[in-house]
């Protein structure tokens with residue numbers, strides 16, 4: 001009995017894992033285990049012997065069983081310790097640093113506008129900010145003597161002395177991208193062109209650099225009605241209201257015929273703007289049917305193709321939507337302003353996910 005005891009207690013102490021332990025259990029106290037077989041022999045013993053051996057065997061069995069379960073939990077503890085050592089984590093480390101920087105309202109609104117027009121099938125087109133005067137003016141039906149040239153407060157680039165070609169300009173609007181897109185892609189076409197534009201002007205609502213988005217849709221049968229629907233749809237999505245009302249006011253632009261300026265019904269209460277209600281009208285953009293001469297300059301046959309164009313100020317609609325009073329602050333790089341009016345950098349505006357929320 002003492003041999004059995006020291007044999008099994010030794011083996012249990014040396015067992016390396018739970019499987020080895022289970023084998024030992026079966027060997028010792030399982031149905032056909034060594035200790036169990038010994039217990040069966042009790043029947044053959046005399047009552048006196050049995051009285052001595054019975055309790056001893058039971059005690060042995062108990063002792064082996066408790067050695068097994070002690071070893072089992074020691075193995076489990078060791079496994080846990082091992083795992084804890086491997087998966088060690090310093091919970092006193094600082095968390096993720098606070099988000100640095102925000103998305104500028106101009107970038108945010110550009111993304112919003114792009115998302116809305118993308119949903120209506122408009123691709124994004126681009127053109128250079130340093131533009132030649134043909135694309136910026138002539139091709140848009142603004143000949144040299146046209147008064148619109150003066151109204152644009154154009155910045156001219158310097159030409160080398162003796163170079164008498166007309167100077168390049170900093171583009172005064174995004175409209176020249178209409179010409180470049182038509183030349184590059186032909187018709188039919190549906191594009192918007194967001195980007196920087198420049199005019200020599202500076203006050204609360206004007207800065208020498210600002211942003212516009214141009215729209216252009218040309219096909220065989222595009223009409224003013226399509227223009228109206230697209231702009232209404234855009235305003236509803238952009239201002240995130242169910243109802244908008246637009247007013248088309250006859251106007252004049254050299255590059256469109258007929259031309260219309262578009263006003264939005266709104267109310268101003270305590271300095272906050274509400275779109276779609278009230279008795280005020282706010283001008284938001286210029287638009288019209290693209291002039292045949294502009295189509296021709298873009299290499300498109302005006303007898304085959306027609307369509308609309310529009311241009312709107314990104315900074316202006318950013319100020320309106322987000323209640324930003326002074327345009328000049330947009331470009332001052334004042335961190336307090338940027339933190340206040342900026343947008344979370346991971347919130348991409350989408351129509352489904354929400355534009356500004």
Ligand code: DAH
Nearest residue numbers: 173175286287288309310311
């Ligand atoms: N280019 C014009 C401006 O900067 C805006 C504009 C008006 C663009 C009418 C258009 C348009 O495409 O059709 O003032």
